Amino acid sequence: EEQLVESGGGLVQPGGSLRLSCAASGFIVSTNYMNWVRQAPGKGLEWVSVIYTGGTTYYADSVKGRFTISRDYSKNTLYLQMNSLRDEDTAVYYCAKGRGNSGPFFSWGQGTLVTVSS
Amino acid sequence: DIQMTQSPSSLSASVGDRVTITCRASQGISNYLAWYQQKPGEVPKLLIYAASTLQSGVTSRFSGSGSGTDFTLTISSLQPEDVATYYCQKYNSAPFTFGPGTKVDIK
Numbered sequence: 001e002e003q004l005v006e007s008g009g010g011l012v013q014p015g016g017s018l019r020l021s022c023a024a025s026g027f028i029v030s031t032n033y034m035n036w037v038r039q040a041p042g043k044g045l046e047w048v049s050v051i052y053t054g055g056t057t058y059y060a061d062s063v064k065g066r067f068t069i070s071r072d073y074s075k076n077t078l079y080l081q082m083n084s085l086r087d088e089d090t091a092v093y094y095c096a097k098g099r100g101n102s103g104p105f106f107s108w109g110q111g112t113l114v115t116v117s118s
Numbered sequence: 119d120i121q122m123t124q125s126p127s128s129l130s131a132s133v134g135d136r137v138t139i140t141c142r143a144s145q146g147i148s149n150y151l152a153w154y155q156q157k158p159g160e161v162p163k164l165l166i167y168a169a170s171t172l173q174s175g176v177t178s179r180f181s182g183s184g185s186g187t188d189f190t191l192t193i194s195s196l197q198p199e200d201v202a203t204y205y206c207q208k209y210n211s212a213p214f215t216f217g218p219g220t221k222v223d224i225k
Contacts, residue, residue: 035214037162045154045162045205045216058212061119094161104152104167104209111161 002026002107004095009112016085016116022078022095022109029071033098034078035105036069038091038114048093049080053101063089085116120145122208124217130225137193139220141206146186150210153182153191156219157202165204166191198224 008020020036036048049059049069057069068081078095092113096105121144131137141151149169154162164173166182169189179200181192193200201224206217 037216044203044219045156045207047207047212047214047216050212050214060213098209102209104164104207105154105162105214106164106173108161108163 002097004097004107004109006093006095006109006112009093009114011115011117012085013118014086014116017081017083018085018114020080020082020093020095020112020114022080024076024078024097027097029076029078030073031100033101033103034069034071035096035098036067036078036080037094037096037105037108038089039094039111040088040091043091046091051078082114085114087116090114090116119213120147120208120215122206122215122217124204124206124220126220127218128221128223130223131196132225133196133198135196137196137200137222139191139204139206139222141184141189141191141217143187143189143208147208147210149185150208151182151184151189152207152209153180154205154207154216155200155202156205162205167209193222196222196224 003025035050051069066084092111094111095109097107151169153166156162170182203219
């Protein structure tokens with residue numbers, strides 16, 4: 001059974017950094033395109049970033065230049081390095097998996113809460 | 119970038135009613151359109167992809183249609199367990215934009 005488990009969320013001051021992890025089981029992260037999606041409190045879903053099987057990455061304009069998506073083959077884990085955090089980055093962050101190198105998000109993690117506040 | 123809109127933003131209907139939610143893309147996306155259901159306090163769940171393909175395990179009360187720029191999600195007979203927010207999403211190319219959501223509850 002496929003499973004995604006996020007970790008690394010917490011309280012951070014504006015301007016600070018945080019690294020989120022998404023540990024995968026039941027499939028190989030590097031053979032599927034992987035995404036981060038966030039949801040601010042009481043708001044809708046916002047796509048954040050994708051890493052394709054070949055390593056190509058894309059970012060939402062709202063995080064471009066501040067966030068970096070990556071993966072570790074040996075740990076079968078997806079990461080999101082978040083720098084220069086702002087109040088508006090406060091959200092639950094989900095990792096989500098497609099199939100192969102395209103398609104909708106078939107599997108989601110349970111999410112990890114990031115709170116940016118002084 | 120392609121923008122996604124949904125209407126209505128919320129609706130209230132009776133049990134057994136037929137419910138229709140509309141999603142519109144600002145440019146054509148063929149059938150690269152998915153619908154997700156998010157119940158309060160839960161993780162989003164894929165309902166429909168390729169505009170009209172029902173995800174495995176999803177009740178046939180849900181159906182989707184459309185192509186190009188205009189899409190619909192239909193609940194044939196609303197049930198209490200369908201109370202949720204529904205999101206459409208384009209996935210033809212990044213950015214994989216979601217619609218703003220439609221909140222459905224029981225009258």
